Each structure stands twice: as C-alpha cells, then as structure tokens.
Amino acid sequence: MGLVALTLLLATGLLHTQAFPPARSFQLDFEENCFRKDGVPFRYISGSIHYARVPRPAWRDRLLKMYMSGLSAVQVYVPWNYHEPLPGVYDFAGDRDVEAFLDLTAELGLLVILRPGPYICAEWEMGGLPAWLLWKPDIVLRSSDPAYLAAVDSWLHVLLPKIKPRLYQHGGNIISIQVENEYGSYYACDYKYLQHLLGSFRALLGSEVLLFTTDGTRAEELRCGTLQGLYATVDFGPGTPMGEERGERGCGYMFHGGTNFAYWSGADFKDQYKPVTTSYDYDAPLSEAGDPTEKLFAIRTVISKFQPLPVGPMPPATPKYAYGWVALRKYANLLDALDVLCPSGPIQSQFPLTFEAIKQAHGFVVYRTQLPRDVLHPATLRAPPHSVCDRGYVMLQQEYQGTLERDGQTMLRVTGRAGDTLDVLLENMGRISFGANISDFKGLLGNLSLDSSPLSNWLIYPLAIDTAIQQGWPHAALPKSSSGGRAGPAFYTGTFETPGIAWDTFVKFPGWSKGQLWINGFNLGRYWPRRGPQQTLFVPGSMLRVGHPNNITVLELEGAPLAPFLLFLNQPLFNKTLSRSTVATE
Numbered sequence: 347m348g349l350v351a352l353t354l355l356l357a358t359g360l361l362h363t364q365a366f367p368p369a370r371s372f373q374l375d376f377e378e379n380c381f382r383k384d385g386v387p388f389r390y391i392s393g394s395i396h397y398a399r400v401p402r403p404a405w406r407d408r409l410l411k412m413y414m415s416g417l418s419a420v421q422v423y424v425p426w427n428y429h430e431p432l433p434g435v436y437d438f439a440g441d442r443d444v445e446a447f448l449d450l451t452a453e454l455g456l457l458v459i460l461r462p463g464p465y466i467c468a469e470w471e472m473g474g475l476p477a478w479l480l481w482k483p484d485i486v487l488r489s490s491d492p493a494y495l496a497a498v499d500s501w502l503h504v505l506l507p508k509i510k511p512r513l514y515q516h517g518g519n520i521i522s523i524q525v526e527n528e529y530g531s532y533y534a535c536d537y538k539y540l541q542h543l544l545g546s547f548r549a550l551l552g553s554e555v556l557l558f559t560t561d562g563t564r565a566e567e568l569r570c571g572t573l574q575g576l577y578a579t580v581d582f583g584p585g586t587p588m589g590e591e592r593g594e595r596g597c598g599y600m601f602h603g604g605t606n607f608a609y610w611s612g613a614d615f616k617d618q619y620k621p622v623t624t625s626y627d628y629d630a631p632l633s634e635a636g637d638p639t640e641k642l643f644a645i646r647t648v649i650s651k652f653q654p655l656p657v658g659p660m661p662p663a664t665p666k667y668a669y670g671w672v673a674l675r676k677y678a679n680l681l682d683a684l685d686v687l688c689p690s691g692p693i694q695s696q697f698p699l700t701f702e703a704i705k706q707a708h709g710f711v712v713y714r715t716q717l718p719r720d721v722l723h724p725a726t727l728r729a730p731p732h733s734v735c736d737r738g739y740v741m742l743q744q745e746y747q748g749t750l751e752r753d754g755q756t757m758l759r760v761t762g763r764a765g766d767t768l769d770v771l772l773e774n775m776g777r778i779s780f781g782a783n784i785s786d787f788k789g790l791l792g793n794l795s796l797d798s799s800p801l802s803n804w805l806i807y808p809l810a811i812d813t814a815i816q817q818g819w820p821h822a823a824l825p826k827s828s829s830g831g832r833a834g835p836a837f838y839t840g841t842f843e844t845p846g847i848a849w850d851t852f853v854k855f856p857g858w859s860k861g862q863l864w865i866n867g868f869n870l871g872r873y874w875p876r877r878g879p880q881q882t883l884f885v886p887g888s889m890l891r892v893g894h895p896n897n898i899t900v901l902e903l904e905g906a907p908l909a910p911f912l913l914f915l916n917q918p919l920f921n922k923t924l925s926r927s928t929v930a931t932e
Contacts, residue, residue, distance in 0.1 A: 372514045372521040372556055374577055383514075383521070390521075391649060392419035392459055393601025396468065397447040398428050399626050400604045402440060403888035405447055407661060408602050408636050409454050414660050415631070415642055416649035417601065419457040419521065422448070423466045425474040426501055428610070431707065433478055433497070436504055448512050452519040458512075461524040461560075462505060464498050464543075465784075469612045469622045472777035473527075473784055477707040480787060487785055488529070490538040499546060506550035515554045522556040523547065528581065530561040530571025533782045540573050602636065603628030605884050608812070608869040609708035612779030613786070618753035619736060621775040623880045624871035625920065634884050634918065635850050637663035664887070667849035669914035674840035674900060676910070678826040681744055681769055683837065684712065684807055686814050686823070692805035698790035701774060704808050712807040713770045713790055717742075717762045718799070724759040725797045727768075731756060733792030736775040739835050739903055742768055746834030749904065760796075768801070770794070771835050773903065775872070811901065816867045821897045833905045840912070841895035848890035852882040852915045857907025864899040865889055876904075881919035 373382045380387045393412060400408055412420060424444060430436055438444060451458050465488055466474035476497075479485055485493050512518030525543050540559075547557055560579045561571035572578040603626040611622040627634035631642035638660055646655065680687070693704055698713055727740065729750050738750040740758055743766050748758045750770070762768075770790065777786040793800045820826075820839055853863065853870075860874045868889050875881050890896050898912065 370515055370517065371554070374556060390419040390457060391417050392421050392457075392599075393417050393631070394421040394423070394599055395602045396423055396470075396604055396626075397444065398423075398425050398441070398470075398610065399606065400602070401886045401888050402443070402446075404636055404664075404886060405450055406454070407664065408632060409451060409456060411632055411636065411638060411642075411661055412601050413454050413456055414656050414658065415601075415638075415646045416653065416655045417456070419459055420451055420601070421459045421461060421599070422451075423468050423470075423474070424460070424462040424505065425466060425468070425470050425610075426464050426505075427470075427472060427474055427476040427707075429505070430476055430501060431478075433476075434500070438508075445508055445512075448509075448518075448520070452512070456519065457514075458520045459522050459524070460509065460520050461527060462502075462509070463527060464501060465529075466527050467780050469614070469626070469779050470606075471610050471612050471708075471779065472786065473612065473779040475784065477702065477777065477788075478705070480702040480785060481705065483702070483787075485785070486534070488526075488532050488539065489534045489536045490542060495539070495542055498543070502546050502550060506547070510551055513551065513555050515552070520555075522558055522577075523551065525557050525559055525573070525576065526571075528561055528567075528571065529559065530564075530567030530569065531780075532570070535570035537573075540571075544573055544576065600626075600628040600630040602632035603630045603634060605634060605871065607871050609774065609776065611776045611872070613736075613776045615778045615781055615783045619778070621736070621872075622779075624873070624883055625880050625918070627918075627920070635664060635666070635852075635886075665849045666916035667845075667851050667914075668916040669842055669844070669851055672840050672842045672898065672912045672914065674838040674898065674910040674912065676832075676906070677820045677837040677839045679744065680771060680835035680837065680901070681712070681741060682826065683820075684809075686819055687809040687811055688712075688807040689810075692807045695804050695806055696802050697793050697800075698804055699806055700791060701772075701788035701808075703789075704806060706808040708774055709811055710774070710809045711772045711789055712809065713772060714805040714807065715768050715801050715803055717764055717766045717768060717796070718801070719764050721761050721763075721796070724761055726757050727760050728757040728795050728798075729790070730792035733790060734772070735786070735788045735791055737773045737903075738790070739771040739773070740769070741771070741834055742766055744769070744834075746831075746905075771903070811862075812864075812869055815864050815869075815899055818867075820899065832908065835901065835903050836906065838898075838900040838902060838906060838910050840898045842898070842914070843895060844890050844892050846892065848887040848892050850887045851885045851890075852918045853885055854882045854913040854915055854919060856911060856913055858900075858902055858910075859904035859906070861900055861902040861904075864897075866891060866897055879920060882915060884918065885914070 375382050395408055429442055463474050482493050512520050514521045558577035558579050559572050561567040563580050606624050606626050613619055613621045625634050631639055631645055633639055734750045734752055736752045740747040742760055742762050747760055772789050774788040778784050855873050855875050859876050862872055863870045870883050873883055
C-alpha cells in the first residue's frame with residue numbers, strides 16, 4: 347500500500363473500521379450499576395420462549411411478535427433430555443434444531459439470554475435432566491457425584507461448542523449465559539458441583555462471556571445457589587401466583603408458553619404428585635396458539651413510554667378453524683396389540699421392574715402375571731403406598747377392573763380363577779421437575795399383593811406406541827375386530843379433511859376420560875377432561891395435511907363415550923375444573 351493511500355485511509359477512518367473493528371463486548375459495570383454493550387450503558391427488556399414447546403414452523407411468528415412488542419431479548423432454555431434421548435445419542439434435527447432457533451433470533455434482531463442448565467426446571471419432564479441418568483439408581487443428581495458429572499461434561503462438550511460462535515463477543519447475539527438454575531432451592535447445596543460447572547463453562551466458552559446464576563430471594567437460596575465472582579440474579583413473581591387455576595407455578599416472565607407435546611410435561615410435588623397440564627399457555631402475553639392478548643398490548647404500551655417501538659404493525663393472530671365433529675371407531679384393545687407395540691416380546695422377572703430398569707424413558711409399560719389361586723370371593727389387590735408411578739390401569743382376563751394411583755387409590759377388589767391373566771398398564775405422567783424428588787422413578791416400584799400374598803413371575807412389556815404410530819400403525823394396518831366393551835385401554839381411529847388450507851384448531855373430547863392423542867403420527871399430548879381444568883388440546887395447523895386425510899389415533903385409558911366423537915373448535919377451553927365430588931363419583 348502506498349503512503350498517499352494509507353494517509354487517506356487514516357484520515358477517513360476506514361482503516362480503523364476495516365482492519366481494527368471496535369471490540370464487541372457485553373459486560374457488567376458494578377460501579378455505575380448498569381450493563382455495558384460495546385462500552386455503552388445498555389438496558390434490555392426480555393421474556394421467555396421455549397423452542398421445545400413451539401413447533402418449528404411457528405418459531406418466526408412467535409419471535410417476530412416478541413420483537414414487535416418492544417422486547418429486545420429472549421430467554422431460552424435448553425432441555426438436555428430433549429436432545430440426548432439415550433447416552434451419547436444426540437438429536438438436533440427439526441423441532442430440536444436449537445442452532446436454527448438461535449440464528450432466527452439473531453435475524454430478527456433479538457438478543458439472547460441462554461439458560462442451558464444442565465438442570466432447567468421449567469415444569470419440563472425431570473427439569474430437563476435425561477431419565478437415563480436414573481439407570482444408575484443411586485446417582486445423586488445435581489451434585490459432584492462422579493457419575494453425574496461425567497454425563498454433564500459429555501453433554502456440555504456437545505452443546506457449548508454450538509453456542510460459542512453465537513456469543514456476542516464473537517459476532518453473535520448471546521449476551522449472557524446462566525449456570526445451572528435455581529440451585530439454591532435444591533437440598534444438595536454442593537459448591538463443588540457449581541464450581542465444576544463454572545470451570546466447564548469457562549473452558550468451553552472463554553473468559554469474556556457474562557455468566558450468571560438465578561435463585562429465589564431467600565438468604566438460604568442465595569447462599570447455596572450463588573458463586574463468588576458470578577453475577578447473581580433473582581427470580582420474582584407477581585403477588586398472586588399466575589396460572590394457579592391451571593396447576594402451574596407462575597413466575598410472570600413467560601412471553602409465550604406454548605405446549606407440552608408428547609410426554610414432555612413435568613410434574614410438581616408439594617403435598618402430593620401433581621402433573622402439569624398439556625397446555626403451557628401460562629396466561630402469557632402471547633397465547634398458546636400465538637395470539638396477541640390484551641396483556642401484550644398493555645405491555646407494549648408501557649414499553650413505548652420508555653423507548654421507541656419497532657416500526658410496523660403487530661402480526662395478527664393466526665387463523666383458526668372449527669373442523670367440527672369427527673367420528674372415531676374402536677380399533678383394538680391395547681392388550682390385543684402387544685405384538686405390534688412390543689415386537690421384541692416381554693421381559694421376564696420374578697418381581698416388577700421400574701421403567702428405568704428396563705430402559706424405557708416415557709409412555710407406557712404393561713405388567714402381566716397370573717392369579718396364583720382361585721379367588722371366588724372378592725380379594726384385595728393392593729399396591730404399597732406411593733409405588734404406582736403414576737397410574738395403573740388394571741385388567742383381569744382383559745376386563746377393566748379400575749385404576750390405581752400414585753397418591754390416590756392403591757387397592758381394588760377382584761375375583762377370578764387360578765391362572766387368570768392379570769395385566770396392569772402403567773402410565774408415566776411426567777417426572778417431577780422441581781425440588782428434592784427429581785429422582786422420580788416410574789412404573790411399579792413395589793410388588794402387588796393379593797390378600798397380602800405377593801404376586802410373582804411377571805412378564806413386563808415395554809410399549810413403543812409412538813414408534814408404531816409414526817410408522818403408520820394402526821391406520822396402515824388391517825382392521826381388527828372392534829369387539830369388547832368401552833372400558834379400559836383401547837385405541838380409536840378416525841380421519842378428517844381440511845378445506846383447502848390447514849389452520850390451527852383445538853380439539854375437545856366430549857365424554858372421553860383420559861388418554862393420549864396423535865394426529866398424522868405426531869403426539870399432541872395428554873387429555874384428561876374428567877380431571878380438568880384443560881378441556882381442549884391445541885392442534886397446530888402445521889401438523890395437518892391439505893388434500894389428504896388427517897389420521898387421528900386416540901389411546902383412551904379408562905373409557906370412551908358410547909358414540910366416540912371428537913369436536914374441533916376455533917378456540918380453546920380452559921379452567922373448566924370439575925368439583926372434587928364430581929371427580930370422585932365418575
């Protein structure tokens with residue numbers, strides 16, 4: 347380069363901007379009590395969106411509505427169990443493509459506060475920890491237990507290298523990263539664990555990224571959850587918990603809640619086990635279906651008083667369609683389909699084994715044995731307290747006898763003959779996501795007894811229902827006889843057409859009891875209108891097909907209505923709680 351050219355570049359400042367761009371930085375200024383972005387004081391307004399609760403085709407819509415509301419940053423949880431279903435097996439495709447989600451936030455001009463756990467709570471199955479950790483029954487979760495740390499380190503070495511190029515310091519939009527989550531609320535209070543995590547985060551992400559912890563406001567929580575030298579933040583909630591009617595803990599920071607599809611809803615445990623509803627609408631500013639609410643416009647108005655809003659209109663609510671009544675027919679009792687649902691055959695065991703012992707993470711398992719003697723007068727079939735995790739549907743000679751519950755009914759009266767087949771279909775309704783009980787084993791944790799005599803010689807069938815349905819069953823299978831009563835676990839099928847365009851909809855279950863719904867092979871989650879309060883499930887239009895029949899598969903667990911119909915509506919029904927006396931008599 348010649349001297350004249352160099353002088354010209356220096357005079358115009360172009361050399362500085364091209365060869366020595368200003369360092370990108372996001373830091374805390376404790377003296378001035380502010381954040382500094384590229385050295386300048388900076389304030390952001392953030393809200394949470396959980397990509398795992400939103401179908402990928404809807405990501406752009408939800409994030410754009412967040413941006414147009416005046417928010418400048420999105421808080422993003424990364425659920426470990428969503429991405430590592432088995433040890434060393436990783437899934438970052440489709441709805442699980444967290445890198446695509448983060449790139450979309452950057453494209454839309456949003457900053458990111460990343461909360462990668464490894465524990466996240468979030469009312470998510472097991473707080474985001476993989477169920478396979480419990481394959482080692484004595485593992486101490488969220489601690490410096492070497493077995494736990496080894497699994498965490500393997501995961502962080504896969505996840506954090508995907509994150510590092512997207513840090514603000516490296517030209518991305520991630521301004522800060524949380525270490526663990528609300529650790530001060532956990533009984534272990536293991537400083538070595540937090541220090542180990544901090545070392546891993548620093549080694550894999552570098553020393554410049556702003557790391558922080560989040561805890562409750564009590565002194566004990568801050569003592570156990572914070573680390574010297576790390577930015578400590580606190581959770582806060584409204585004076586009256588939001589979402590109380592819906593069985594969820596409200597913290598007031600969800601911008602868009604979304605849906606607990608499939609088996610991803612977690613559970614709470616205070617006085618008893620309480621599964622989280624399928625809807626995670628959370629009374630958020632953006633509804634479960636992505637519709638702006640009055641709350642959103644109120645928030646937008648407040649934000650406009652402090653900073654300019656983005657130019658342009660708020661994207662509208664997505665169109666909804668009431669597809670109306672759809673008739674279903676019974677396809678088969680669940681017990682008649684074990685050859686399809688458990689193709690590898692049963693596991694033999696003297697006593698029942700947990701889901702974890704047979705390496706089944708979610709869903710359903712059948713436990714089968716035979717009556718050891720004639721039971722001509724009603725005998726008591728009993729489970730030890732808290733050993734049915736979480737619900738057991740009991741059949742004798744394929745006749746439905748009733749249900750055993752984790753914190754409810756633990757005994758039934760039965761009669762039968764020696765050699766009669768006794769089946770218990772065990773349902774995992776989601777592992778506890780918060781507190782000391784997150785080592786939440788599933789299945790029959792204790793043996794059943796008949797008038798105090800333990801049963802033995804069990805056949806255990808791990809059911810791969812989702813795999814079968816994703817492969818086209820039962821719609822692609824030959825029809826089975828639909829004989830048998832309406833009580834007990836059974837599959838029902840039906841189809842419906844969309845009129846030229848696939849719009850979002852909500853499905854109601856008139857007269858149904860409890861079960862699981864799939865449409866076109868996608869597991870939309872659990873319905874339980876008898877228990878309430880949620881009466882409809884959200885069906886994203888992206889799950890539906892145009893020009894082809896949409897296949898419905900229902901697994902009803904307790905009893906279908908006399909005329910099995912579903913009703914597709916253009917709006918959801920929430921908070922229709924049945925009284926306890928009504929539930930008890932149904």
